[in-house]
Amino acid sequence: EVQLVESGGTLVQPGGSLRLSCAGSGFIFSSYWMTWVRQAPGKGLEWVATIKLDGTEKYYVDSVKGRFTISRDNAKNSVDLQMNSLRAEDTAVYYCARGAWGAFDLWGQGTMVTVSS
Amino acid sequence: DIVMTQTPLSSPVTLGQPASISCRSSHSLVHSDGNTYLSWLQQRPGQPPRLLIYKISNRFSGVPDRFSGSGAGTDFTLKISRVEAEDVGLYYCMQATQLITFGHGTRLEIK
Numbered sequence: 001e002v003q004l005v006e007s008g009g010t011l012v013q014p015g016g017s018l019r020l021s022c023a024g025s026g027f028i029f030s031s032y033w034m035t036w037v038r039q040a041p042g043k044g045l046e047w048v049a050t051i052k053l054d055g056t057e058k059y060y061v062d063s064v065k066g067r068f069t070i071s072r073d074n075a076k077n078s079v080d081l082q083m084n085s086l087r088a089e090d091t092a093v094y095y096c097a098r099g100a101w102g103a104f105d106l107w108g109q110g111t112m113v114t115v116s117s
Numbered sequence: 118d119i120v121m122t123q124t125p126l127s128s129p130v131t132l133g134q135p136a137s138i139s140c141r142s143s144h145s146l147v148h149s150d151g152n153t154y155l156s157w158l159q160q161r162p163g164q165p166p167r168l169l170i171y172k173i174s175n176r177f178s179g180v181p182d183r184f185s186g187s188g189a190g191t192d193f194t195l196k197i198s199r200v201e202a203e204d205v206g207l208y209y210c211m212q213a214t215q216l217i218t219f220g221h222g223t224r225l226e227i228k
Contacts, residue, residue: 035217037166044207044209044219044220044221044222045158045160045166045209045211045219045222046219047216047217047218047219050216050217059216061216095165095166097166099213100171101171101172101175102148102152102154102156102171102172102213102214103154103156103168103171103172103177103211103213104156104158104166104168104211105168105171105177107165107166107167108165109165110165
């Protein structure tokens with residue numbers, strides 16, 4: 001089955017760190033750009049970070065630059081999001097998404113990150 | 118940064134009637150490669166988003182043909198020819214011409 005499965009979301013204190021992971025299966029993972037998108041409670045979708053096929057290019061939304069790092073391991077069919085210096089406004093469901101034709105054609109179910117003391 | 122503006126914010130529609138959602142970008146979405154990377158996503162309650170339309174008007178696999186996309190440059194439209202109960206949810210436009218930006222979403226509800 002073609003799918004993406006996120007993991008790693010939890011409750012973390014402000015200033016803390018967290019690493020999210022997304023495992024892909026059922027498709028050739030190394031053939032796709034991968035992206036993290038988040039959705040704060042009751043809010044819309046916000047792009048967070050994108051990584052190229054081979055990991056040589058990475059892009060971030062301004063609000064997470066210098067705090068978040070996207071990486072991938074094509075041998076393990078996974079893409080990670082390392083989140084440091086977390087803030088209350090980072091509280092959201094984080095989705096992993098596969099890029100194709102300039103769109104996101106496959107989404108995971110999401111993992112919840114709550115930043116609170 | 119490209120800003121995506123969707124209208125309306127909410128759209129109450131009668132079952133079986135058409136619905137239309139507009140999306141306007143602050144800059145042209147025509148990429149240097151000639152493509153226009155404007156897509157539409159649906160998010161049903163409690164579900165992750167789902168791709169409906171890519172590159173303005175291409176229906177994604179499995180999407181019913183009552184969904185259609187049109188537009189060019191900075192103005193785009195998603196149309197549902199006859200709304201069904203399962204269409205209830207949030208609809209987002211998204212541009213991927215210059216990084217990625219989403220519209221704020223349009224809530225489709227049944228009257």
